[in-house]
Amino acid sequence: MAREATTSEMGMSKGQTGHLYIQTNEIDNAIIHYTRQADGKLAEVARIKTGGAGSGEFKPISGQESAPNSYEGAGSVIITSDRRFLFATNGGDNSVSSFRLESDGRLTLLDVKSTGNPVEGRSGTAKSLAFAPSTRTLFVLHAFGPDHLRLMSVDAEGMLKTRPEQYTVNTYSKRNRVSTMVVVSPNEELVLVGTTFDEPIAHTGLYPDGSPILWVQRAGGALHSIASNAPDPDGLAVFALQKDGSLGTARFYDAKGGSPFYIAFLNQRPNTFVIGYAVGDGCSICTIEKNGSIKIGPLVKIDTSAGLPSELCWLAIAPDDRTIYATNFGYSNISSYRINGSGLEIACDPACPKVPGDGTARGLNGTVTSGPSDSWISPDGAYLYQIYGNASKLVSYSTQPDGSLKEIGSVKIPYNGSQGLAGF
Template structure:
């Protein structure tokens, strides 16, 4: 074999190893998962659409009551893969059900089961929104935006079939009985389940449709609806038993308003990062041997374009050196660098802003493309970002300085899509 032939075969093998699959739920009334193939150069193409057997919320936002809005659930991780890539789990927020799908060797999907979470649907839509899975106990944790039963459990058998469990858990407090949660994050050792929050009660609307984010407190002074602003109870930590059951929660000060997104680092299981929607930045946190959490100070982005930035979704690089933070209010992505326990802004912005339909504005009044969930490939080479109000899924090549270069985009339904997972 010639050197040229050997090099060509090596390059082909490398390209094939860098290809993969991405999954996104449309969250439409008749919910489906779109399966995309990903080529070695980052390009994506739709392969199939598989019905989940459940109902999404469509463009309706259960939290704000808006008839058409991206990020209707203020959620993350509504689509997750098991670590062995055998099953894909998906929330159906419209009817509060969860779907289990099998994943074959070629990434193809087949519906296995659909089961209710146990929470009744009140009004036009349910709010099942975020998932986490504990392989050791085969427990699926399901988070709802509204309580009092925010967290429900399901058991998963070896064939991927679901059995709803009777346990139910709340992130409310004695004086905050209508809190809005955002997402679940399970520690790598499966001993702690963290829950993020966004509002201490759902916001109402002004006559012009803008959200009312302040209330008058008992002392007559304005009080923010945002969690952890300033009340020190925005992140909730549940101890997890061997059977997946949760213990008594502990409430923590996340050091920033609306601690929305929580992600553990890949190679440092005692360290995690938090995206703060109203804190306008990222916070680093740690878990000690006793399971207690501690938090650093928020590292904020440039907020000249208005507050809150609604900087919510995070993707962490496989080497734990970079974070890509989705800024809903500015319609672009900002990157951070991690150096030990130090966190700094790398590129602000890291990508160009993506314009939306012009009919939706963020809480800061800016017209936005409505970016929500993101997915970073396991090799850290490509980042994919949902822009719901621009009706597109955009793919970027990660540059050496952690800026992002657009390499692909595909059309998706307007506003409704949620969740990204892949391999």
């Protein structure tokens, strides 16, 4: 049986229990490296340039000059399962940075490569990453298509090579879809892609209060929601992963809710994953069947009395697979679920008080928001870390037995643009 590395062998001093990383998404993009203390609090160690460009405070997805959650996505910073490399997107110039990850948490920039998609307009939209170790393939997702998904090869030293393959989550009738995140199934047989809109909100415009317009008028005068899978049953894209890292033809599934934004596999049940819905206002638990098809369970909604939609967009699953923490962008807070056998039930809704921003950002429902986005839970399940971009805060919470969260501290992060969390 393999021996666990000691704290000193991992390069951590007494009182440190791990490391956490976030990208600033500034024009001169950088990764902020924090150490995690034994009490769950964070201490900044260094800022390491990615060699690429972020979008800054500009939000490409909506065209807003300054707004949180720039790319409406998740997973822009990831760490390989062997903890050798960290990868980060540079959304401003559509590139990816590769870092060597030392045992003491230090990062060394190894390579920066273009995703292969040209930047059209003010900013690119490279947003989400997933890695398949067996083929050493890095999947890079962009908010806008038609080439939403591009591939890179990663050699043994962490150097990147852009591959020619390109894939879309558009359909015959939907040519401008907005994707959210890419995930490789634990058995490396499938690649799943979430979606949020069938038309970019930059095309539909904003209301006077700054909230985006969710409806467009189609032929005949009928209003149609631009949220994906609402009502058309095709919001989840699933590709077969081939032995050379390439992908088969996409299959589109009815995700059973509007804007199937986030996809998270359970830690101990590799054929089971959870979807968080930005416009469906809840979560569902899903399984990969023996024939490779996807079975999606019923949508379990949170309390939406504060306005529709809540924009439940990010998930963090406890290591024991018992609790799910769901981030509500529009509500500026977090809700929690219990996994009850093969189903879900609400644990605490909300699980923490609302975190106020500076009053300049609004959610899809028009509520003023502090723009929470990516979250990350510690390997022991004791602490949850949450980005609040419009409040310029990365907040540390201690998790409680009833599913609630207790704020224990925060660190300052760059305003509005910061995104992506990964750690060990």
